[in-house]
Amino acid sequence: MVRPVGVPQRKMTYWNIKGSVPDSANEQVRVPNVIALVGLPARGKTYISHKLCRYLNWIGIKTKAFNVGEYRRAACNLEEQGEFEFFSPHNDKGNKIREECARLAIEDMGRYLDSKEGEVAILDATNTTRDRRKMLVDYCREMQHDPPFRVFFVESVCDDPDIINSNITEVKINSPDYKGIMSEEAAKEDFLKRIEMYKMQYEPIDEECDEDLSYIKVINAGKSFYVHNVNGHVQSRVVYFLMNIHLLPRSIYLTRHGESEYNQIGRLGGDSPLSQNGLKYAGKLQEYFEKEKIGELRIWSSQKIRAAQTASTMAHLAAHVEYWKVLDEIDAGICEGLSYEDFESRYPKQFAERDKDKYHYRYPSGESYEDLVARLEPVIMELERQSNVLVVSHQAVLRCILAYFTNQRRDDLPYLKVPLHTVIKLTPKAYSCQVEMFKFNIDAVNTYREKPATDGNPKTEE
Ligand code: ATP
Ligand code: F6P
Numbered sequence: 001m002v003r004p005v006g007v008p009q010r011k012m013t014y015w016n017i018k019g020s021v022p023d024s025a026n027e028q029v030r031v032p033n034v035i036a037l038v039g040l041p042a043r044g045k046t047y048i049s050h051k052l053c054r055y056l057n058w059i060g061i062k063t064k065a066f067n068v069g070e071y072r073r074a075a076c077n078l079e080e081q082g083e084f085e086f087f088s089p090h091n092d093k094g095n096k097i098r099e100e101c102a103r104l105a106i107e108d109m110g111r112y113l114d115s116k117e118g119e120v121a122i123l124d125a126t127n128t129t130r131d132r133r134k135m136l137v138d139y140c141r142e143m144q145h146d147p148p149f150r151v152f153f154v155e156s157v158c159d160d161p162d163i164i165n166s167n168i169t170e171v172k173i174n175s176p177d178y179k180g181i182m183s184e185e186a187a188k189e190d191f192l193k194r195i196e197m198y199k200m201q202y203e204p205i206d207e208e209c210d211e212d213l214s215y216i217k218v219i220n221a222g223k224s225f226y227v228h229n230v231n232g233h234v235q236s237r238v239v240y241f242l243m244n245i246h247l248l249p250r251s252i253y254l255t256r257h258g259e260s261e262y263n264q265i266g267r268l269g270g271d272s273p274l275s276q277n278g279l280k281y282a283g284k285l286q287e288y289f290e291k292e293k294i295g296e297l298r299i300w301s302s303q304k305i306r307a308a309q310t311a312s313t314m315a316h317l318a319a320h321v322e323y324w325k326v327l328d329e330i331d332a333g334i335c336e337g338l339s340y341e342d343f344e345s346r347y348p349k350q351f352a353e354r355d356k357d358k359y360h361y362r363y364p365s366g367e368s369y370e371d372l373v374a375r376l377e378p379v380i381m382e383l384e385r386q387s388n389v390l391v392v393s394h395q396a397v398l399r400c401i402l403a404y405f406t407n408q409r410r411d412d413l414p415y416l417k418v419p420l421h422t423v424i425k426l427t428p429k430a431y432s433c434q435v436e437m438f439k440f441n442i443d444a445v446n447t448y449r450e451k452p453a454t455d456g457n458p459k460t461e462e
Helices: 023-030 045-058 068-075 092-114 130-141 161-170 184-199 233-242 276-292 305-312 340-346 348-356 369-385 395-406
Strands: 033-038 063-067 120-124 150-157 215-219 224-228 252-256 298-302 321-324 389-393 422-428 433-439
Touching (some): 045 150, 045 395, 068 120, 150 233, 215 233, 276 305, 369 389, 395 422, 395 433
Parallel strands (some): 150 215, 298 321, 298 389
């Protein structure tokens, strides 16, 4: 075909399909980032650092939190440390120990990033003085770090006495600083005095003096935000995440669809309806949620027939059931509709590759668990924003969601147990997530395939 004059030939862009992210984006992610918390005690700094760490690791950005309080407890025993006076700006010995602990944590953080063990380090400390923040910024900009680290401050500002009181009574009095050492009453009193000690030296990040810094101020647990100088991919993800989380108590319920006809005959994927057992489960599930009487329940289901059939029995318990394509099961590509045995005998090399690295293995013309995590990120963000939600989905999808809330390693994620006819209730707590499993007494096949003990040698592909 003759190309008309003046029409440029279309340039082909080749994408690295396996990595699926163009190099420039990877480059952005690879710049080491330090996220430093700032704020008075009981302002949710440790809570934020745990949550951020879990989120960043889940989306594939290797992250570790360094808690300076733990360095302090290792440096001096609590009797030696004494009580709130240790934190007084006039206590020279206390100041020296605290500075030394901060330095040790910062250096460990530096080694973690310099060695490329991880991409993001979170410094969980009060960092309440301008001097301390300057020390951190200077350290991160030192030439020895190649490339230098980007620093992003997350300051939690809270003057709501109800939030502070509940933080102290629900979390602080149980901290290793107090638990088993003094009564709850005495711990509360001491902690309030500790806050006063910090107030004497606190210099909040200031719009004018700290013009050069990159930071977000989270005000009264997310009622409002002030965001300044966001620099790069990681920092923008952090801002996006922090603007979506909330502290209201709630639970998230996960369930697979009832047993399907394909489950019964051991086939992967497909879009078959529920089996007789599956229909029974859908009925019992409805009774369960009717009894639970969960306020303002939202129900999200995948668009597969088996999930929609299960969720629709509960439609009267929510304003409406939302059917999300992103909640559909992992796409097994050329293996859709096969059993594991068929898969192994037809594609032995592929089968062995999946066993070797199940998280990254992508079915030809289908998806990997890594792809699923990327597909599910908007669901996680929406779950963070909501109160009580019931998610009716599938084995692989629910493993990804469960792994996010329970902070599981990527290698373990594809092997998490999410059995049929079981409701998993997740209740987020201050630094963790409570997991309760309710197994229904209705027969169902077991679709779990154990992690093989050895990699095995693949037979030749047909
Ligand atoms: P410390 O300086 O003593 O280590 P901290 O600032 O790290 O204190 P946390 O231990 O994280 O405080 O406090 C946990 C509590 O903070 C949780 O109960 C959580 O609900 C609450 N919390 C989480 N985020 C915020 C926030 N942005 N503002 C105030 N409280 C919050
Ligand atoms: O067998 C049920 C099922 O939901 C399949 O549709 C899906 O391919 C599979 O589980 C995912 O589990 P695994 O990743 O362990 O093969």
